[in-house]
Amino acid sequence: MRTTVAIVGAGPAGLLLARLLDAEGIESVVLESRDRAHVERRQRAGILEQGTADALRAAGAGARMDREGLRHTGIELRFDRRRHRVDLSALTGGRSVYVHAQTEVCKDLIALRLRTGGPLLFGARALAVEDADTDRPRVRYRHGGRDEVLECSYVAGCDGYWGVSRAAVPPALTRTYERSWPYAWLGILADVPPSHHELVYARHDRGFALLSMRPAGGGTGGAPVSRLYLQVPPGTDAASWGDADIWDELERRVETDGGRRLARGAITAKAVTPMRSYVHEPMRHGRLFLAGDAAHIVPPTGAKGLNLAVGDVVTLARALVAHRDTGDPAGIDAYSADCLRRVWQAEHFSYTMTDLLHRHPDASPFDDRLRRARLDRITGCRAAATDFAEGYTGIPFPRDA
Structure with missing residues (x-):
């Protein structure tokens, strides 16, 4: 089989890229190792930045996000038993964020892909990306018990940290930067309406807490949980x-002076999420382009992971369209540098927010006072x-800056 763009991974990055390319008449095949269900x-991210929401609308995948x-x-922000509201829209000229789960984004993009008839192969496990530094790269994969080869002009590696795309960049050409954080998140989903109508980020001497929400019933428009x-x-x-x-x-x-008690309800899901920061440079090798978690990971505090992935594929789609239409490879050549500028800004925001709000196990009283001073400054x-x-509502995509 042959196509123009081989997309490895059917997460939100790979699916949105396929949609953007399809709208421009560029063929692609999406390979996903897991089944559709x-x-x-x-369950992954649930906060969409303004730029991500705008990109989904432009791709024809924003109707349910706007409705539900x-x-x-x-x-x-809560600290020292005090509450402080940060008015995002007033401070940014009307920008906002949307609580809309990644699962719902993927459902909509999958439905659009299947409706247009573009190849989307579930249960297709990529085995290797080969010849990425030539003009005829290919992806070897296994589907239906058979080994297959997908020949293409470009490969978009949207298959995450453990996928084969990242491993296809020669180690001699790679630099990686990472940090493991000395804490994790215990996350729960509870069948009870939120105790506050907006997200609450709390710093406490016992540790960080976050009050968030999801639309009920997986995005059916019911009351939030x-x-x-x-x-x-x-x-x-x-x-x-x-x-x-x-x-x-x-x-x-999350307790504050004069505050209401939390509404309690049945806990329906419970899991622990480790926290790390990671960047892979470069994000391009020949005709292989890394996007999303294949190239960078952020701690969840800043809600940047999904949004960075969307920025990557919007940038890549623009570059591929410009090259097809004008023959100018400038956007393709600049892909890694353009994305990494935004990635490092998001890494910095996520690092700062994570360090600011969490109780570090080795923090001295001096360290704690510095963090409180910064919170006082922000509020x-x-x-x-x-x-x-x-920073919270999102760093603009490269060509939007």
Whole structure:
């Protein structure tokens, strides 16, 4: 089989890229190792930046997000038993974020792909990306018990950190940067309406907590349910936390003077997420382009992972269209540098927010006071709040800057 762009991975990055290329008349084939049901139910990010929301609308995949997603114009920071609202929209000229789960984004993009008839092969496990530094790269994969070869002009590696795409970049040409964080998140989904109408990020001497939400029923437009997180040590077993203990600890960490108690309900899901930061340079090798987690990972505090992946594929689609239409390879040649500028800004924001809000196990009293001073600055100075709001609502895509 042959196509113009071989897309390895049917997460939101690969599926959106296929949609963008299809709209421009560029052929692609999407290879996904898991089955459709797995892709449509795996829980990941739930916060979409303004740029991501705009990109989904432009791709014809934003209708359900606008109908069922939750638009947020602000967030709340809690520390020292005080509440502080950051008005994102007022500080950024009207920008906002949307609470809309990655699973729902994937469902919509899959439905669009199948409707247009573009090849989307589930259960197709990529085995290797070969000849990426030539004008005829190819992807070897296994599908239906048979080994196959997909010949192409370009390969988009959207298959995550453990996929074959990242491994196809020669180690001698690669530089990696990473950090492992000394804490993790215990996340729960609870069948109870959120205790606050906006996201709440809480810093407490016992550790970080986050009050978030999801539209009920996987995006059916019902009342939101609660999505909540606690800072825990790495390697924590989620089963070691009883439901009552989780609610009690959340209550302690988000409590404010004169505040209401948390609404409690049945916990329907429970899991621990490790935290790390990672960047792979370059993001391009010949005709292989890395996108999303194949090239970078951020801790979830800043809600940047999915949004960075969208920025990558929007940039790549623009470059491929420009090269087809004008013959100018400038966008293709600049892909890695253009994306990495945005990636490092997002890494910095995520690093700062993670370090600021979590209780570091080795922090001295001096360190803690510095973090509180920074929170006071963000909540008490418009310039600092604006910088925070601009980072939270999203760094513009390269050609939007």
